[in-house]
Amino acid sequence: MRGLEEPGSQPIATPCGCVKPALETGNLLTEPIGFLESCFSAKNGTPRQPSICSHSRACLRIRKSIFNNPEHSLMGLEQFSHVWILFVFHKNGHLSCKAKVQPPRLNGAKTGVFSTRSPHRPNAIGLTLAKLEKVEGGAIYLSGIDMIHGTPVLDIKPYIADYDSPQNLMEPLEDVNLQNNQHKPKTVSWSDGETDGCDQRQLSGLKEPQPHHSAKEKPKRPEDRTSQDSYVKHSDTAKIQQPSPKHWEVAVDSGLESRSDQSLSVAEEQINPDCLEKSSSEEGIDERLRGAMVLQRGSTETQLMPHHPARTADGAPCSMVPAWVRKAPVATLEVRFTPHAEMDLGQLSSGGETDVGQASFKYFQSAEEAKRAIEAVLSADPRSVYRRKLCQDRLFYFTVDIAHVTCWFGDGFAEVLRVKPASEAVQMTEPVESLEPPSCL
Numbered sequence: 001m002r003g004l005e006e007p008g009s010q011p012i013a014t015p016c017g018c019v020k021p022a023l024e025t026g027n028l029l030t031e032p033i034g035f036l037e038s039c040f041s042a043k044n045g046t047p048r049q050p051s052i053c054s055h056s057r058a059c060l061r062i063r064k065s066i067f068n069n070p071e072h073s074l075m076g077l078e079q080f081s082h083v084w085i086l087f088v089f090h091k092n093g094h095l096s097c098k099a100k101v102q103p104p105r106l107n108g109a110k111t112g113v114f115s116t117r118s119p120h121r122p123n124a125i126g127l128t129l130a131k132l133e134k135v136e137g138g139a140i141y142l143s144g145i146d147m148i149h150g151t152p153v154l155d156i157k158p159y160i161a162d163y164d165s166p167q168n169l170m171e172p173l174e175d176v177n178l179q180n181n182q183h184k185p186k187t188v189s190w191s192d193g194e195t196d197g198c199d200q201r202q203l204s205g206l207k208e209p210q211p212h213h214s215a216k217e218k219p220k221r222p223e224d225r226t227s228q229d230s231y232v233k234h235s236d237t238a239k240i241q242q243p244s245p246k247h248w249e250v251a252v253d254s255g256l257e258s259r260s261d262q263s264l265s266v267a268e269e270q271i272n273p274d275c276l277e278k279s280s281s282e283e284g285i286d287e288r289l290r291g292a293m294v295l296q297r298g299s300t301e302t303q304l305m306p307h308h309p310a311r312t313a314d315g316a317p318c319s320m321v322p323a324w325v326r327k328a329p330v331a332t333l334e335v336r337f338t339p340h341a342e343m344d345l346g347q348l349s350s351g352g353e354t355d356v357g358q359a360s361f362k363y364f365q366s367a368e369e370a371k372r373a374i375e376a377v378l379s380a381d382p383r384s385v386y387r388r389k390l391c392q393d394r395l396f397y398f399t400v401d402i403a404h405v406t407c408w409f410g411d412g413f414a415e416v417l418r419v420k421p422a423s424e425a426v427q428m429t430e431p432v433e434s435l436e437p438p439s440c441l
């Protein structure tokens, strides 16, 4: 078999004579399809993953320089509930050449850049799974985002659970009685269904995990199943059906994102760390990271369902993440507002007719929604490791929509002290052209 040749770094001349970087070289000359209008104006206080703050909002207008009729490129996208957004971390300053990084969730521990979602990576490309609120002409409206205002977006792809989430991989059609549109109860036992092949197949040599669900847990009868249960089946079998918004949520909840929501009772099995020695030492992983991995299988309460595909139809394993992704050494914080901050927030209005001089939100629909967004951002502890460790008593500021938030952090909590109108509010209606950088990225 022929090995892959190292492609030349020279651009290749096209028949028309102009010199363009060839796709074969992997040197893609990117052109943003649009620049994001986001409720987050700066990196500070922007959630580290989209799942942290479901109320965060953004709008992306496809540029006319990409497609004469941008709306044509979005045709059909409205049938999807979620989209992948590929973008450039344009505020990184420079491309990173560090092979190891220190993700804030690891509180100072190092790990290889490619085992993280760090913005500091060789090609500065970000990937966010966002909820698609609506498609309007040549624009899409998103929620649950972690990108700042002005972010250059390279691509949009529909999120398809069947392809994108190992937990949603298809089961054989025979499992479902399509005619009656009812689920056939499987004859599989709990332990059959859930003591999956992940460990045996992929982690051979590891201690065999014990099933952790009690004997009391029984397979649900069809009539007892929740909407979450039925989503799995519907998505497997009737793909052209438009899922209800409730089902959309479920799809993401069982997806791959790391969550700040520590209340999720994730069913997990701690695997003998010794067995990871080879790969972890070879990768140079930080000593503090050694230890358990988690088989991603969802919560015992909601996801240990007999038909939930803990492994694929052909017995392939489900997905795995290291334990730190779900059980980070960084605690979730309690968030409080001082009476003063509550009053400040009440004075920011949700748009429409406002009293003279009253600032109004561009992205949030109400002060209550803004409050929930602020709580979500702070409970995930948005501080850098440096700040967390060395500047504990410093005030922390960030801007979300038109709210400029001042807070401080104590032991296990964050307290919002003031919420003032930001002097330079992020404008949802701002002409896109004004966001575009002069020429290159």
Ligand SMILES: C[S@@+](CC[C@H](N)C(=O)[O-])C[C@H]1O[C@@H](n2cnc3c(N)ncnc32)[C@H](O)[C@@H]1O
Pocket (backbone or CB within 6 Å): 043, 044, 046, 047, 048, 049, 050, 088, 089, 090, 091, 092, 117, 118, 119, 125, 126, 127, 128, 129, 146, 147, 148, 150, 151, 152
């Ligand atoms: C940890 S990254 C994850 C982004 C994406 N979900 C991913 O996994 O690739 C998210 C952080 O990147 C930073 N960020 C967002 N947009 C950015 C941009 N345009 N340039 C540089 N940094 C950005 C913010 O500080 C945000 O908290």
